[in-house]
Amino acid sequence: MYILPRRLFGTNGIRGLVNKELTPQTAVQIGASIGTFFKRGDLVVGHDSRTSSPLLAYAVIAGVNSTGCNVQFAGMVPIPALQFWVGRHRAAGGIMISASHNPPQYNGIKVIWNDGIELSREQEIEIENAYFDKRMSLAEWDKLGRTCELEGTNNEYIAAIKKHVDVAALTKRHYHVVVDGANSVGSLTGPQLLRELGCRVTEVNTEIDGAFPGRLPEPKPENLGVLASTVKTRRADLGVAYDSDADRAIFVDETGEIIMGDKSFALAEKYFLMDNPGEKVVTSVSSSTMIKDVADAYDGEVILTKVGSVTISRTMKKVNAKLGGEEYGGIFYGPHQPVRDGAMATALILSIMARTGEKLSKLLKELPQYFLSKGTVECPEQLKQRVLQELIEQAEGSNVSTLDGLKIWFDDKSDILVRPSGTEPVFRLYAEARAAKKAAQLVKEYSVVVRKIIQKLR
Numbered sequence: 001m002y003i004l005p006r007r008l009f010g011t012n013g014i015r016g017l018v019n020k021e022l023t024p025q026t027a028v029q030i031g032a033s034i035g036t037f038f039k040r041g042d043l044v045v046g047h048d049s050r051t052s053s054p055l056l057a058y059a060v061i062a063g064v065n066s067t068g069c070n071v072q073f074a075g076m077v078p079i080p081a082l083q084f085w086v087g088r089h090r091a092a093g094g095i096m097i098s099a100s101h102n103p104p105q106y107n108g109i110k111v112i113w114n115d116g117i118e119l120s121r122e123q124e125i126e127i128e129n130a131y132f133d134k135r136m137s138l139a140e141w142d143k144l145g146r147t148c149e150l151e152g153t154n155n156e157y158i159a160a161i162k163k164h165v166d167v168a169a170l171t172k173r174h175y176h177v178v179v180d181g182a183n184s185v186g187s188l189t190g191p192q193l194l195r196e197l198g199c200r201v202t203e204v205n206t207e208i209d210g211a212f213p214g215r216l217p218e219p220k221p222e223n224l225g226v227l228a229s230t231v232k233t234r235r236a237d238l239g240v241a242y243d244s245d246a247d248r249a250i251f252v253d254e255t256g257e258i259i260m261g262d263k264s265f266a267l268a269e270k271y272f273l274m275d276n277p278g279e280k281v282v283t284s285v286s287s288s289t290m291i292k293d294v295a296d297a298y299d300g301e302v303i304l305t306k307v308g309s310v311t312i313s314r315t316m317k318k319v320n321a322k323l324g325g326e327e328y329g330g331i332f333y334g335p336h337q338p339v340r341d342g343a344m345a346t347a348l349i350l351s352i353m354a355r356t357g358e359k360l361s362k363l364l365k366e367l368p369q370y371f372l373s374k375g376t377v378e379c380p381e382q383l384k385q386r387v388l389q390e391l392i393e394q395a396e397g398s399n400v401s402t403l404d405g406l407k408i409w410f411d412d413k414s415d416i417l418v419r420p421s422g423t424e425p426v427f428r429l430y431a432e433a434r435a436a437k438k439a440a441q442l443v444k445e446y447s448v449v450v451r452k453i454i455q456k457l458r
């Protein structure tokens with residue numbers, strides 16, 4: 001990932017290679033820019049298990065304190081636990097040091113607003129302007145900010161999640177759950193929450209280790225082999241894997257099958273709508289049509305947004321929606337907090353199993369089934385917008401959305417999304433259909449269309 005000249009923030013905060021793009025020196029400057037943006041008040045700072053996280057946290061804290069803002073230092077916490085604390089205790093904001101799903105040589109900085117949700121793009125621009133124009137408002141020596149240690153964030157977060165599920169009903173089931181903590185902060189809350197819900201817990205990759213010796217932190221199928229086989233051989237009821245800041249959760253059913261995020265979200269949606277008919281559900285345009293099918297069947301209304309978890313959170317708040325989700329294993333449960341939350345997602349899926357008494361594989365089979373296919377087409381950066389424009393013109397008259405890239409829904413329940421990548425010189429294509437062959441065929445067909453337009457415009 002690269003950082004553009006006048007831009008610090010990408011889709012999910014600031015990211016970079018440690019001591020290359022993101023050094024302690026830049027972290028101090030970024031901290032001072034964040035403090036300049038907030039002007040006053042207490043900022044809660046936390047970090048994941050990465051080797052570089054403590055030193056970057058101290059650097060950011062030094063910058064924040066230099067502007068006169070105070071810091072409550074929470075140490076190692078999942079980002080949803082930090083967000084919950086900020087929202088609940090009305091802190092001025094929060095800062096999380098983590099590169100989420102990126103490998104260990106990366107790190108990043110996410111900034112949280114006083115409602116517990118990450119900053120809007122407009123707010124990020126204010127921080128970027130302070131940073132690039134070197135307009136940090138440094139305080140006089142006697143007005144410097146102070147830092148105090150903050151304890152209890154993780155316990156308070158676990159207690160809050162338990163209020164949203166039927167703990168007694170869950171405890172009676174004595175589920176056996178395998179937790180893969182990615183050697184990071186999900187290990188501090190996932191196993192404890194599950195034990196407090198009466199589960200028997202088997203732990204995988206739950207030693208805190210910033211080199212991530214167990215697996216890479218992105219909870220995608222190629223990284224979850226150990227979790228899947230452990231669930232199967234130990235005959236557990238469920239497996240769950242988190243990323244390094246523990247906002248995403250990917251599940252494994254009792255047969256050892258790794259479940260795509262779309263499906264676990266659709267399952268949560270189904271039972272949420274059964275209890276709350278007529279409610280709105282927010283998801284990005286890249287999500288599966290499964291989400292719309294479930295909403296149609298259980299009297300819900302789907303609100304589509306651009307791709308990105310912050311947009312989903314902010315839209316949930318705006319339209320007063322209680323549920324949101326995205327295909328990467330993000331479930332946003334508004335009654336708790338409208339942000340991605342790995343531990344809350346775990347509690348929700350388990351409580352659906354408990355109320356139905358069914359195994360996860362059976363619950364998932366009852367959802368509409370779709371097959372996915374993906375592809376990429378190379379495209380020079382400077383042509384991307386013109387190519388997209390031309391694609392949109394060609395697609396006129398069909399059932400389309402131009403919210404983010406171009407999405408077309410066809411009458412036979414298949415669809416395709418064509419989107420310029422934000423980080424690489426490529427277009428990404430995502431198709432889904434009721435048959436695997438049809439999905440692959442759509443990707444092939446539209447790859448040809450995109451290539452032809454690129455050739456024409458060159």
Ligand code: MG
Nearest residue numbers: 100243245247
């Ligand atoms: Mg994450």
